Amino acid sequence: MDFQVGIVSEGVEDVSVISDCVMVGIFSKLEWEETDWPQGLDIQGEIFFLSSCHHTCTSSLYSFFIHFSSCKSSSIFIQMIPQQESDFDHNYLKPYYGKLFPFADIFKWMTYGHDGKHPGCDQSYFGRREFSFTLKGDFYLRFQSFNNALELENSIKEKCPLKIDIGPVYTVDPAKRHAYAQGDNNVFAPVERELIFDIDMTDYDDVRYCCRGADVCLNCWPLMTIAIKVIDTSLRDDFGFKHILWVYSGRRGVHCWVCDGKARRLTNEQRASIADYYRVYKGNENSHKKVSLMGAALHPFLATSYTNVLKDYFEKILLTSQNLLATEERYEKILSMIPDESIASELRGKWQDSRRSSSAKEDINVVRWEQCKQLLQSGKHKAQGLRRCVEEIVFFFTYPRLDMEVSKHMNHLLKAPFCVHPKTGRVCVPIDPNQCDEFDPTTVPTLFQLLEELNNEGLRADVNGEWNGTSLGNAITLFRSSFLEPLQKACKEEIERSYNLKLQQSKNSVGW
Amino acid sequence: MEIVRPQSHRNLFSSNDAVSVPSLPLYRSAPPLEVRLEDFESFAIDRLRVLKGISDGLSRGKKPEEMEKLVKELWKVNMRHQHASEVLNKDIISHFVLRLVYCRTEDLRKWFLSMECALFRYRFRFLTPEAQRAVMDNFDLTCRAVNNVEFESIKEKLGQVARSMGQPSPTVDAIFYKVPFEEVPELVAGRKVFISQGYAYVAMNQVVSLVATLFRSQLSKTLILTNRVAINCCRKWTSSIREQEKHRLTPIVEALSSSYLGPDFSQPREYAEISLKDIDQVAKSSFPLCMRHLFDKLKEDHHLKHGGRMQLGLFLKGVGLNLEDALAFWRAEFSKKVGLEKFEKDYSYNIRHNYGKEGKRTDYTPYSCQKIISSTPGAGDQHGCPYRHFSEENLRAALSRMGVNSRAMEDVMDKVRNRHYQLACTLTFEALHGMTCDAGINHPNQYFSDSQKILQPKKDSSAQNLVTARE
Ligand SMILES: [Zn+2]
Numbered sequence: 001m002d003f004q005v006g007i008v009s010e011g012v013e014d015v016s017v018i019s020d021c022v023m024v025g026i027f028s029k030l031e032w033e034e035t036d037w038p039q040g041l042d043i044q045g046e047i048f049f050l051s052s053c054h055h056t057c058t059s060s061l062y063s064f065f066i067h068f069s070s071c072k073s074s075s076i077f078i079q080m081i082p083q084q085e086s087d088f089d090h091n092y093l094k095p096y097y098g099k100l101f102p103f104a105d106i107f108k109w110m111t112y113g114h115d116g117k118h119p120g121c122d123q124s125y126f127g128r129r130e131f132s133f134t135l136k137g138d139f140y141l142r143f144q145s146f147n148n149a150l151e152l153e154n155s156i157k158e159k160c161p162l163k164i165d166i167g168p169v170y171t172v173d174p175a176k177r178h179a180y181a182q183g184d185n186n187v188f189a190p191v192e193r194e195l196i197f198d199i200d201m202t203d204y205d206d207v208r209y210c211c212r213g214a215d216v217c218l219n220c221w222p223l224m225t226i227a228i229k230v231i232d233t234s235l236r237d238d239f240g241f242k243h244i245l246w247v248y249s250g251r252r253g254v255h256c257w258v259c260d261g262k263a264r265r266l267t268n269e270q271r272a273s274i275a276d277y278y279r280v281y282k283g284n285e286n287s288h289k290k291v292s293l294m295g296a297a298l299h300p301f302l303a304t305s306y307t308n309v310l311k312d313y314f315e316k317i318l319l320t321s322q323n324l325l326a327t328e329e330r331y332e333k334i335l336s337m338i339p340d341e342s343i344a345s346e347l348r349g350k351w352q353d354s355r356r357s358s359s360a361k362e363d364i365n366v367v368r369w370e371q372c373k374q375l376l377q378s379g380k381h382k383a384q385g386l387r388r389c390v391e392e393i394v395f396f397f398t399y400p401r402l403d404m405e406v407s408k409h410m411n412h413l414l415k416a417p418f419c420v421h422p423k424t425g426r427v428c429v430p431i432d433p434n435q436c437d438e439f440d441p442t443t444v445p446t447l448f449q450l451l452e453e454l455n456n457e458g459l460r461a462d463v464n465g466e467w468n469g470t471s472l473g474n475a476i477t478l479f480r481s482s483f484l485e486p487l488q489k490a491c492k493e494e495i496e497r498s499y500n501l502k503l504q505q506s507k508n509s510v511g512w
Numbered sequence: 513m514e515i516v517r518p519q520s521h522r523n524l525f526s527s528n529d530a531v532s533v534p535s536l537p538l539y540r541s542a543p544p545l546e547v548r549l550e551d552f553e554s555f556a557i558d559r560l561r562v563l564k565g566i567s568d569g570l571s572r573g574k575k576p577e578e579m580e581k582l583v584k585e586l587w588k589v590n591m592r593h594q595h596a597s598e599v600l601n602k603d604i605i606s607h608f609v610l611r612l613v614y615c616r617t618e619d620l621r622k623w624f625l626s627m628e629c630a631l632f633r634y635r636f637r638f639l640t641p642e643a644q645r646a647v648m649d650n651f652d653l654t655c656r657a658v659n660n661v662e663f664e665s666i667k668e669k670l671g672q673v674a675r676s677m678g679q680p681s682p683t684v685d686a687i688f689y690k691v692p693f694e695e696v697p698e699l700v701a702g703r704k705v706f707i708s709q710g711y712a713y714v715a716m717n718q719v720v721s722l723v724a725t726l727f728r729s730q731l732s733k734t735l736i737l738t739n740r741v742a743i744n745c746c747r748k749w750t751s752s753i754r755e756q757e758k759h760r761l762t763p764i765v766e767a768l769s770s771s772y773l774g775p776d777f778s779q780p781r782e783y784a785e786i787s788l789k790d791i792d793q794v795a796k797s798s799f800p801l802c803m804r805h806l807f808d809k810l811k812e813d814h815h816l817k818h819g820g821r822m823q824l825g826l827f828l829k830g831v832g833l834n835l836e837d838a839l840a841f842w843r844a845e846f847s848k849k850v851g852l853e854k855f856e857k858d859y860s861y862n863i864r865h866n867y868g869k870e871g872k873r874t875d876y877t878p879y880s881c882q883k884i885i886s887s888t889p890g891a892g893d894q895h896g897c898p899y900r901h902f903s904e905e906n907l908r909a910a911l912s913r914m915g916v917n918s919r920a921m922e923d924v925m926d927k928v929r930n931r932h933y934q935l936a937c938t939l940t941f942e943a944l945h946g947m948t949c950d951a952g953i954n955h956p957n958q959y960f961s962d963s964q965k966i967l968q969p970k971k972d973s974s975a976q977n978l979v980t981a982r983e
Contacts, residue, residue, distance in 0.1 A: 237708065237709070238707040238708060238709075239693060239707065239710055240708075240709040240710025240711070241710075262694075262710070266694065267694075269697050270694050270697050270700075272697070272701065273693075273697035273698065273700040273701040274700065276700075276701035276702070277700050277701060277703055277707075294676075294678075295675060295676040295677055295678050296675040296676070296678065297671075297672045297673075297675035297676045298672070298676055299672065299673055299676045299703040300669045300672045300673060300706055301703065301707070302676075302703075303672060
């Protein structure tokens, strides 16, 4: 059996050094049947996998796989000293969870209408949802579940997690999964999960020159705006989804939750098919090196994305803001994408001495791009391979880069909206896809700002919660009006419909 | 014994050509006919040969054209019947018998489902357009055809999709089907269809993909329910079988389910197939690289970390090392490093544990290739699949130590580069044994027993037969 674990701070027995991370011993044998405890367990030997940065963790987190021959529970407690101390004091989170975090809204969302009032409601629905918490000290608690809003709220207030992740809805209560694992057939399996997308700026490092890695600025953020526009439009127009939530990830990217009933019940194969529908990069999923657009036409989805979004953002924004053609090193990158060596060298020749001749009026990037386009699309180069070349370059610099694995599997976790990013202190607020051009990651409210606002406001009780007087107000209003309310309405209708259908069926079967 | 032939089926194909595949049943209900016990078994075995052939072809990475040829051939050879009129019955009966056999565990269901679907897909392609239409009618596809008005409104988009795949734009009389996109995942994944408002527009020449998905989900649903249902229809079929023959049915079903996926290494076996004194010798001749490496490392370092102890220990249990010998084996090595006392105190427990003698007393099963390949060894660990986890340099060195020649080595490395680790292992097996291994390597213990079969050919020659359990 392999487990994923994390946690705890006392009862240290042994110290072993593994890789670049210090492990501090196994904490507790309580979870084990005394007889099953491997005698003289050498910790170093037992932990055979240590991966940095599990996708659900922040960069200072690690997850472990522990292997024992037998074990009753997966809650093995291990403490580790994180590589980096978090520069974010979690004590600020107490008042945030205490006064600002919109528990009721998250609960309403996660019940999908199964909130007990209608006879067709599935009372167990919310309780089968996995939550997972990352606690201070980089401890990782998986498979948390709650029967109602109050339990969720109390647990979060008590544990004060740095991060809350949301997992799938399982066949049975995930906290009691071991009790169900006895028989031959393991009934514990995910049954519903939002279709999710994770887009991270670090995947764009080879097409932005302003910042690298975890940093973002207003020059590269348009790449995220493009991703939201392209994916959101297609999810609605192509796949017919309606209940889509976009959330700022708190630092360098965006998350997307597609919440229609139909989306939540997709199989892994169907999820993978959608993820692949959005994929234009050849070869390895982690290498974005080559965009390949074959054929005499672009698929309507790609063609629409190109004309409505990509082309404009490339030519009107990124070309100049990223200075894509300003230096030799940068234009060589684009020339290397032109399969015809004679055209590439013709352009190279032009650009090498254009430094002298270029007029100061016009942006050099724009001038060079026009030259490039003209040559590639001119009559004498009508060959298919080259016609597509302009589009391939634009796609390479603009097209959304999704973390495919996150979308393909039901059991991937994703950070909940309204969490606070532990590094930046920014709240993971929703983004309105219709106004995503206006979204500015650098002005997203931070925890410190909110707490200050809270102090200035004083004790002003409000039925809607105290966030009303803070800059979190707009975010929560947006969450409700553009996402939660239409979603709840649709869920209620769906429950009503399937309830009536069931009634009818049972009537029919009685007659039969 | 009398056989009741259903009249309705005979009408389905008037053709006398016994070789062609005149019709493609959807196996929605078991045929209302009685089956002789002999047919029950032999039909099933014949179909099994087809499915097994497909499975081998796929795992060897055959191309679609090659697969098409293979399936045609397999069907022709195995599924004929001396009476042309019985071909369809044989098809249906064999399917239902295997369904009965294969619904029993998740693994069996999965294998059966994907092989039957592959078979269905190729057979659908062989059909005449009329026969194809008949199948589509059965899935209620006809009513989902796009009407002229809608076609006109999306004509341009459909043309774009066709041209993006290097095909001409559809003409006015082209037929398209409008289905929820969830029903054609492979067409969605390849952007081979126009999708709008949740519906995919599937061209006539793509219909095989749609029909195959529908067939798959129908079969998948019934397989889960089948256990009971299938037993009932089996009873119905065999109701006229004489009482004294009935007891023979269960062993046939048992034998069928264990005969093509290879022996089930998860079952506790008779121990003492190898003894301690032979172990060095068989390790050289018959261990797959993953085990050979652990074995050599253990001899060298007198120690293995937990992952390695589990992988090698359970493998040794699987090849027949009994608990006494296992303890002696590990003790001999570990005591050189950690001393006898520490071994008894710290390690012997785990070994006894693996044999189900301690703790929960579960008999732990040897790891399959899949499990080993997906393991994630860390620093200092020796377990895992060398084809996946070794650097190219180390793998080459290890293979040449085993005696793989340089030509075979390149073939192996080629598979490794394409991430076909089990095929790489299969090629290694073939290079070392000078024989083909059509079934491929799926389990280290299978590697071992196949190797032993070749190296000790005196007995077991009958083991090649598909079904051995019948007296
Ligand atoms: Zn930037």
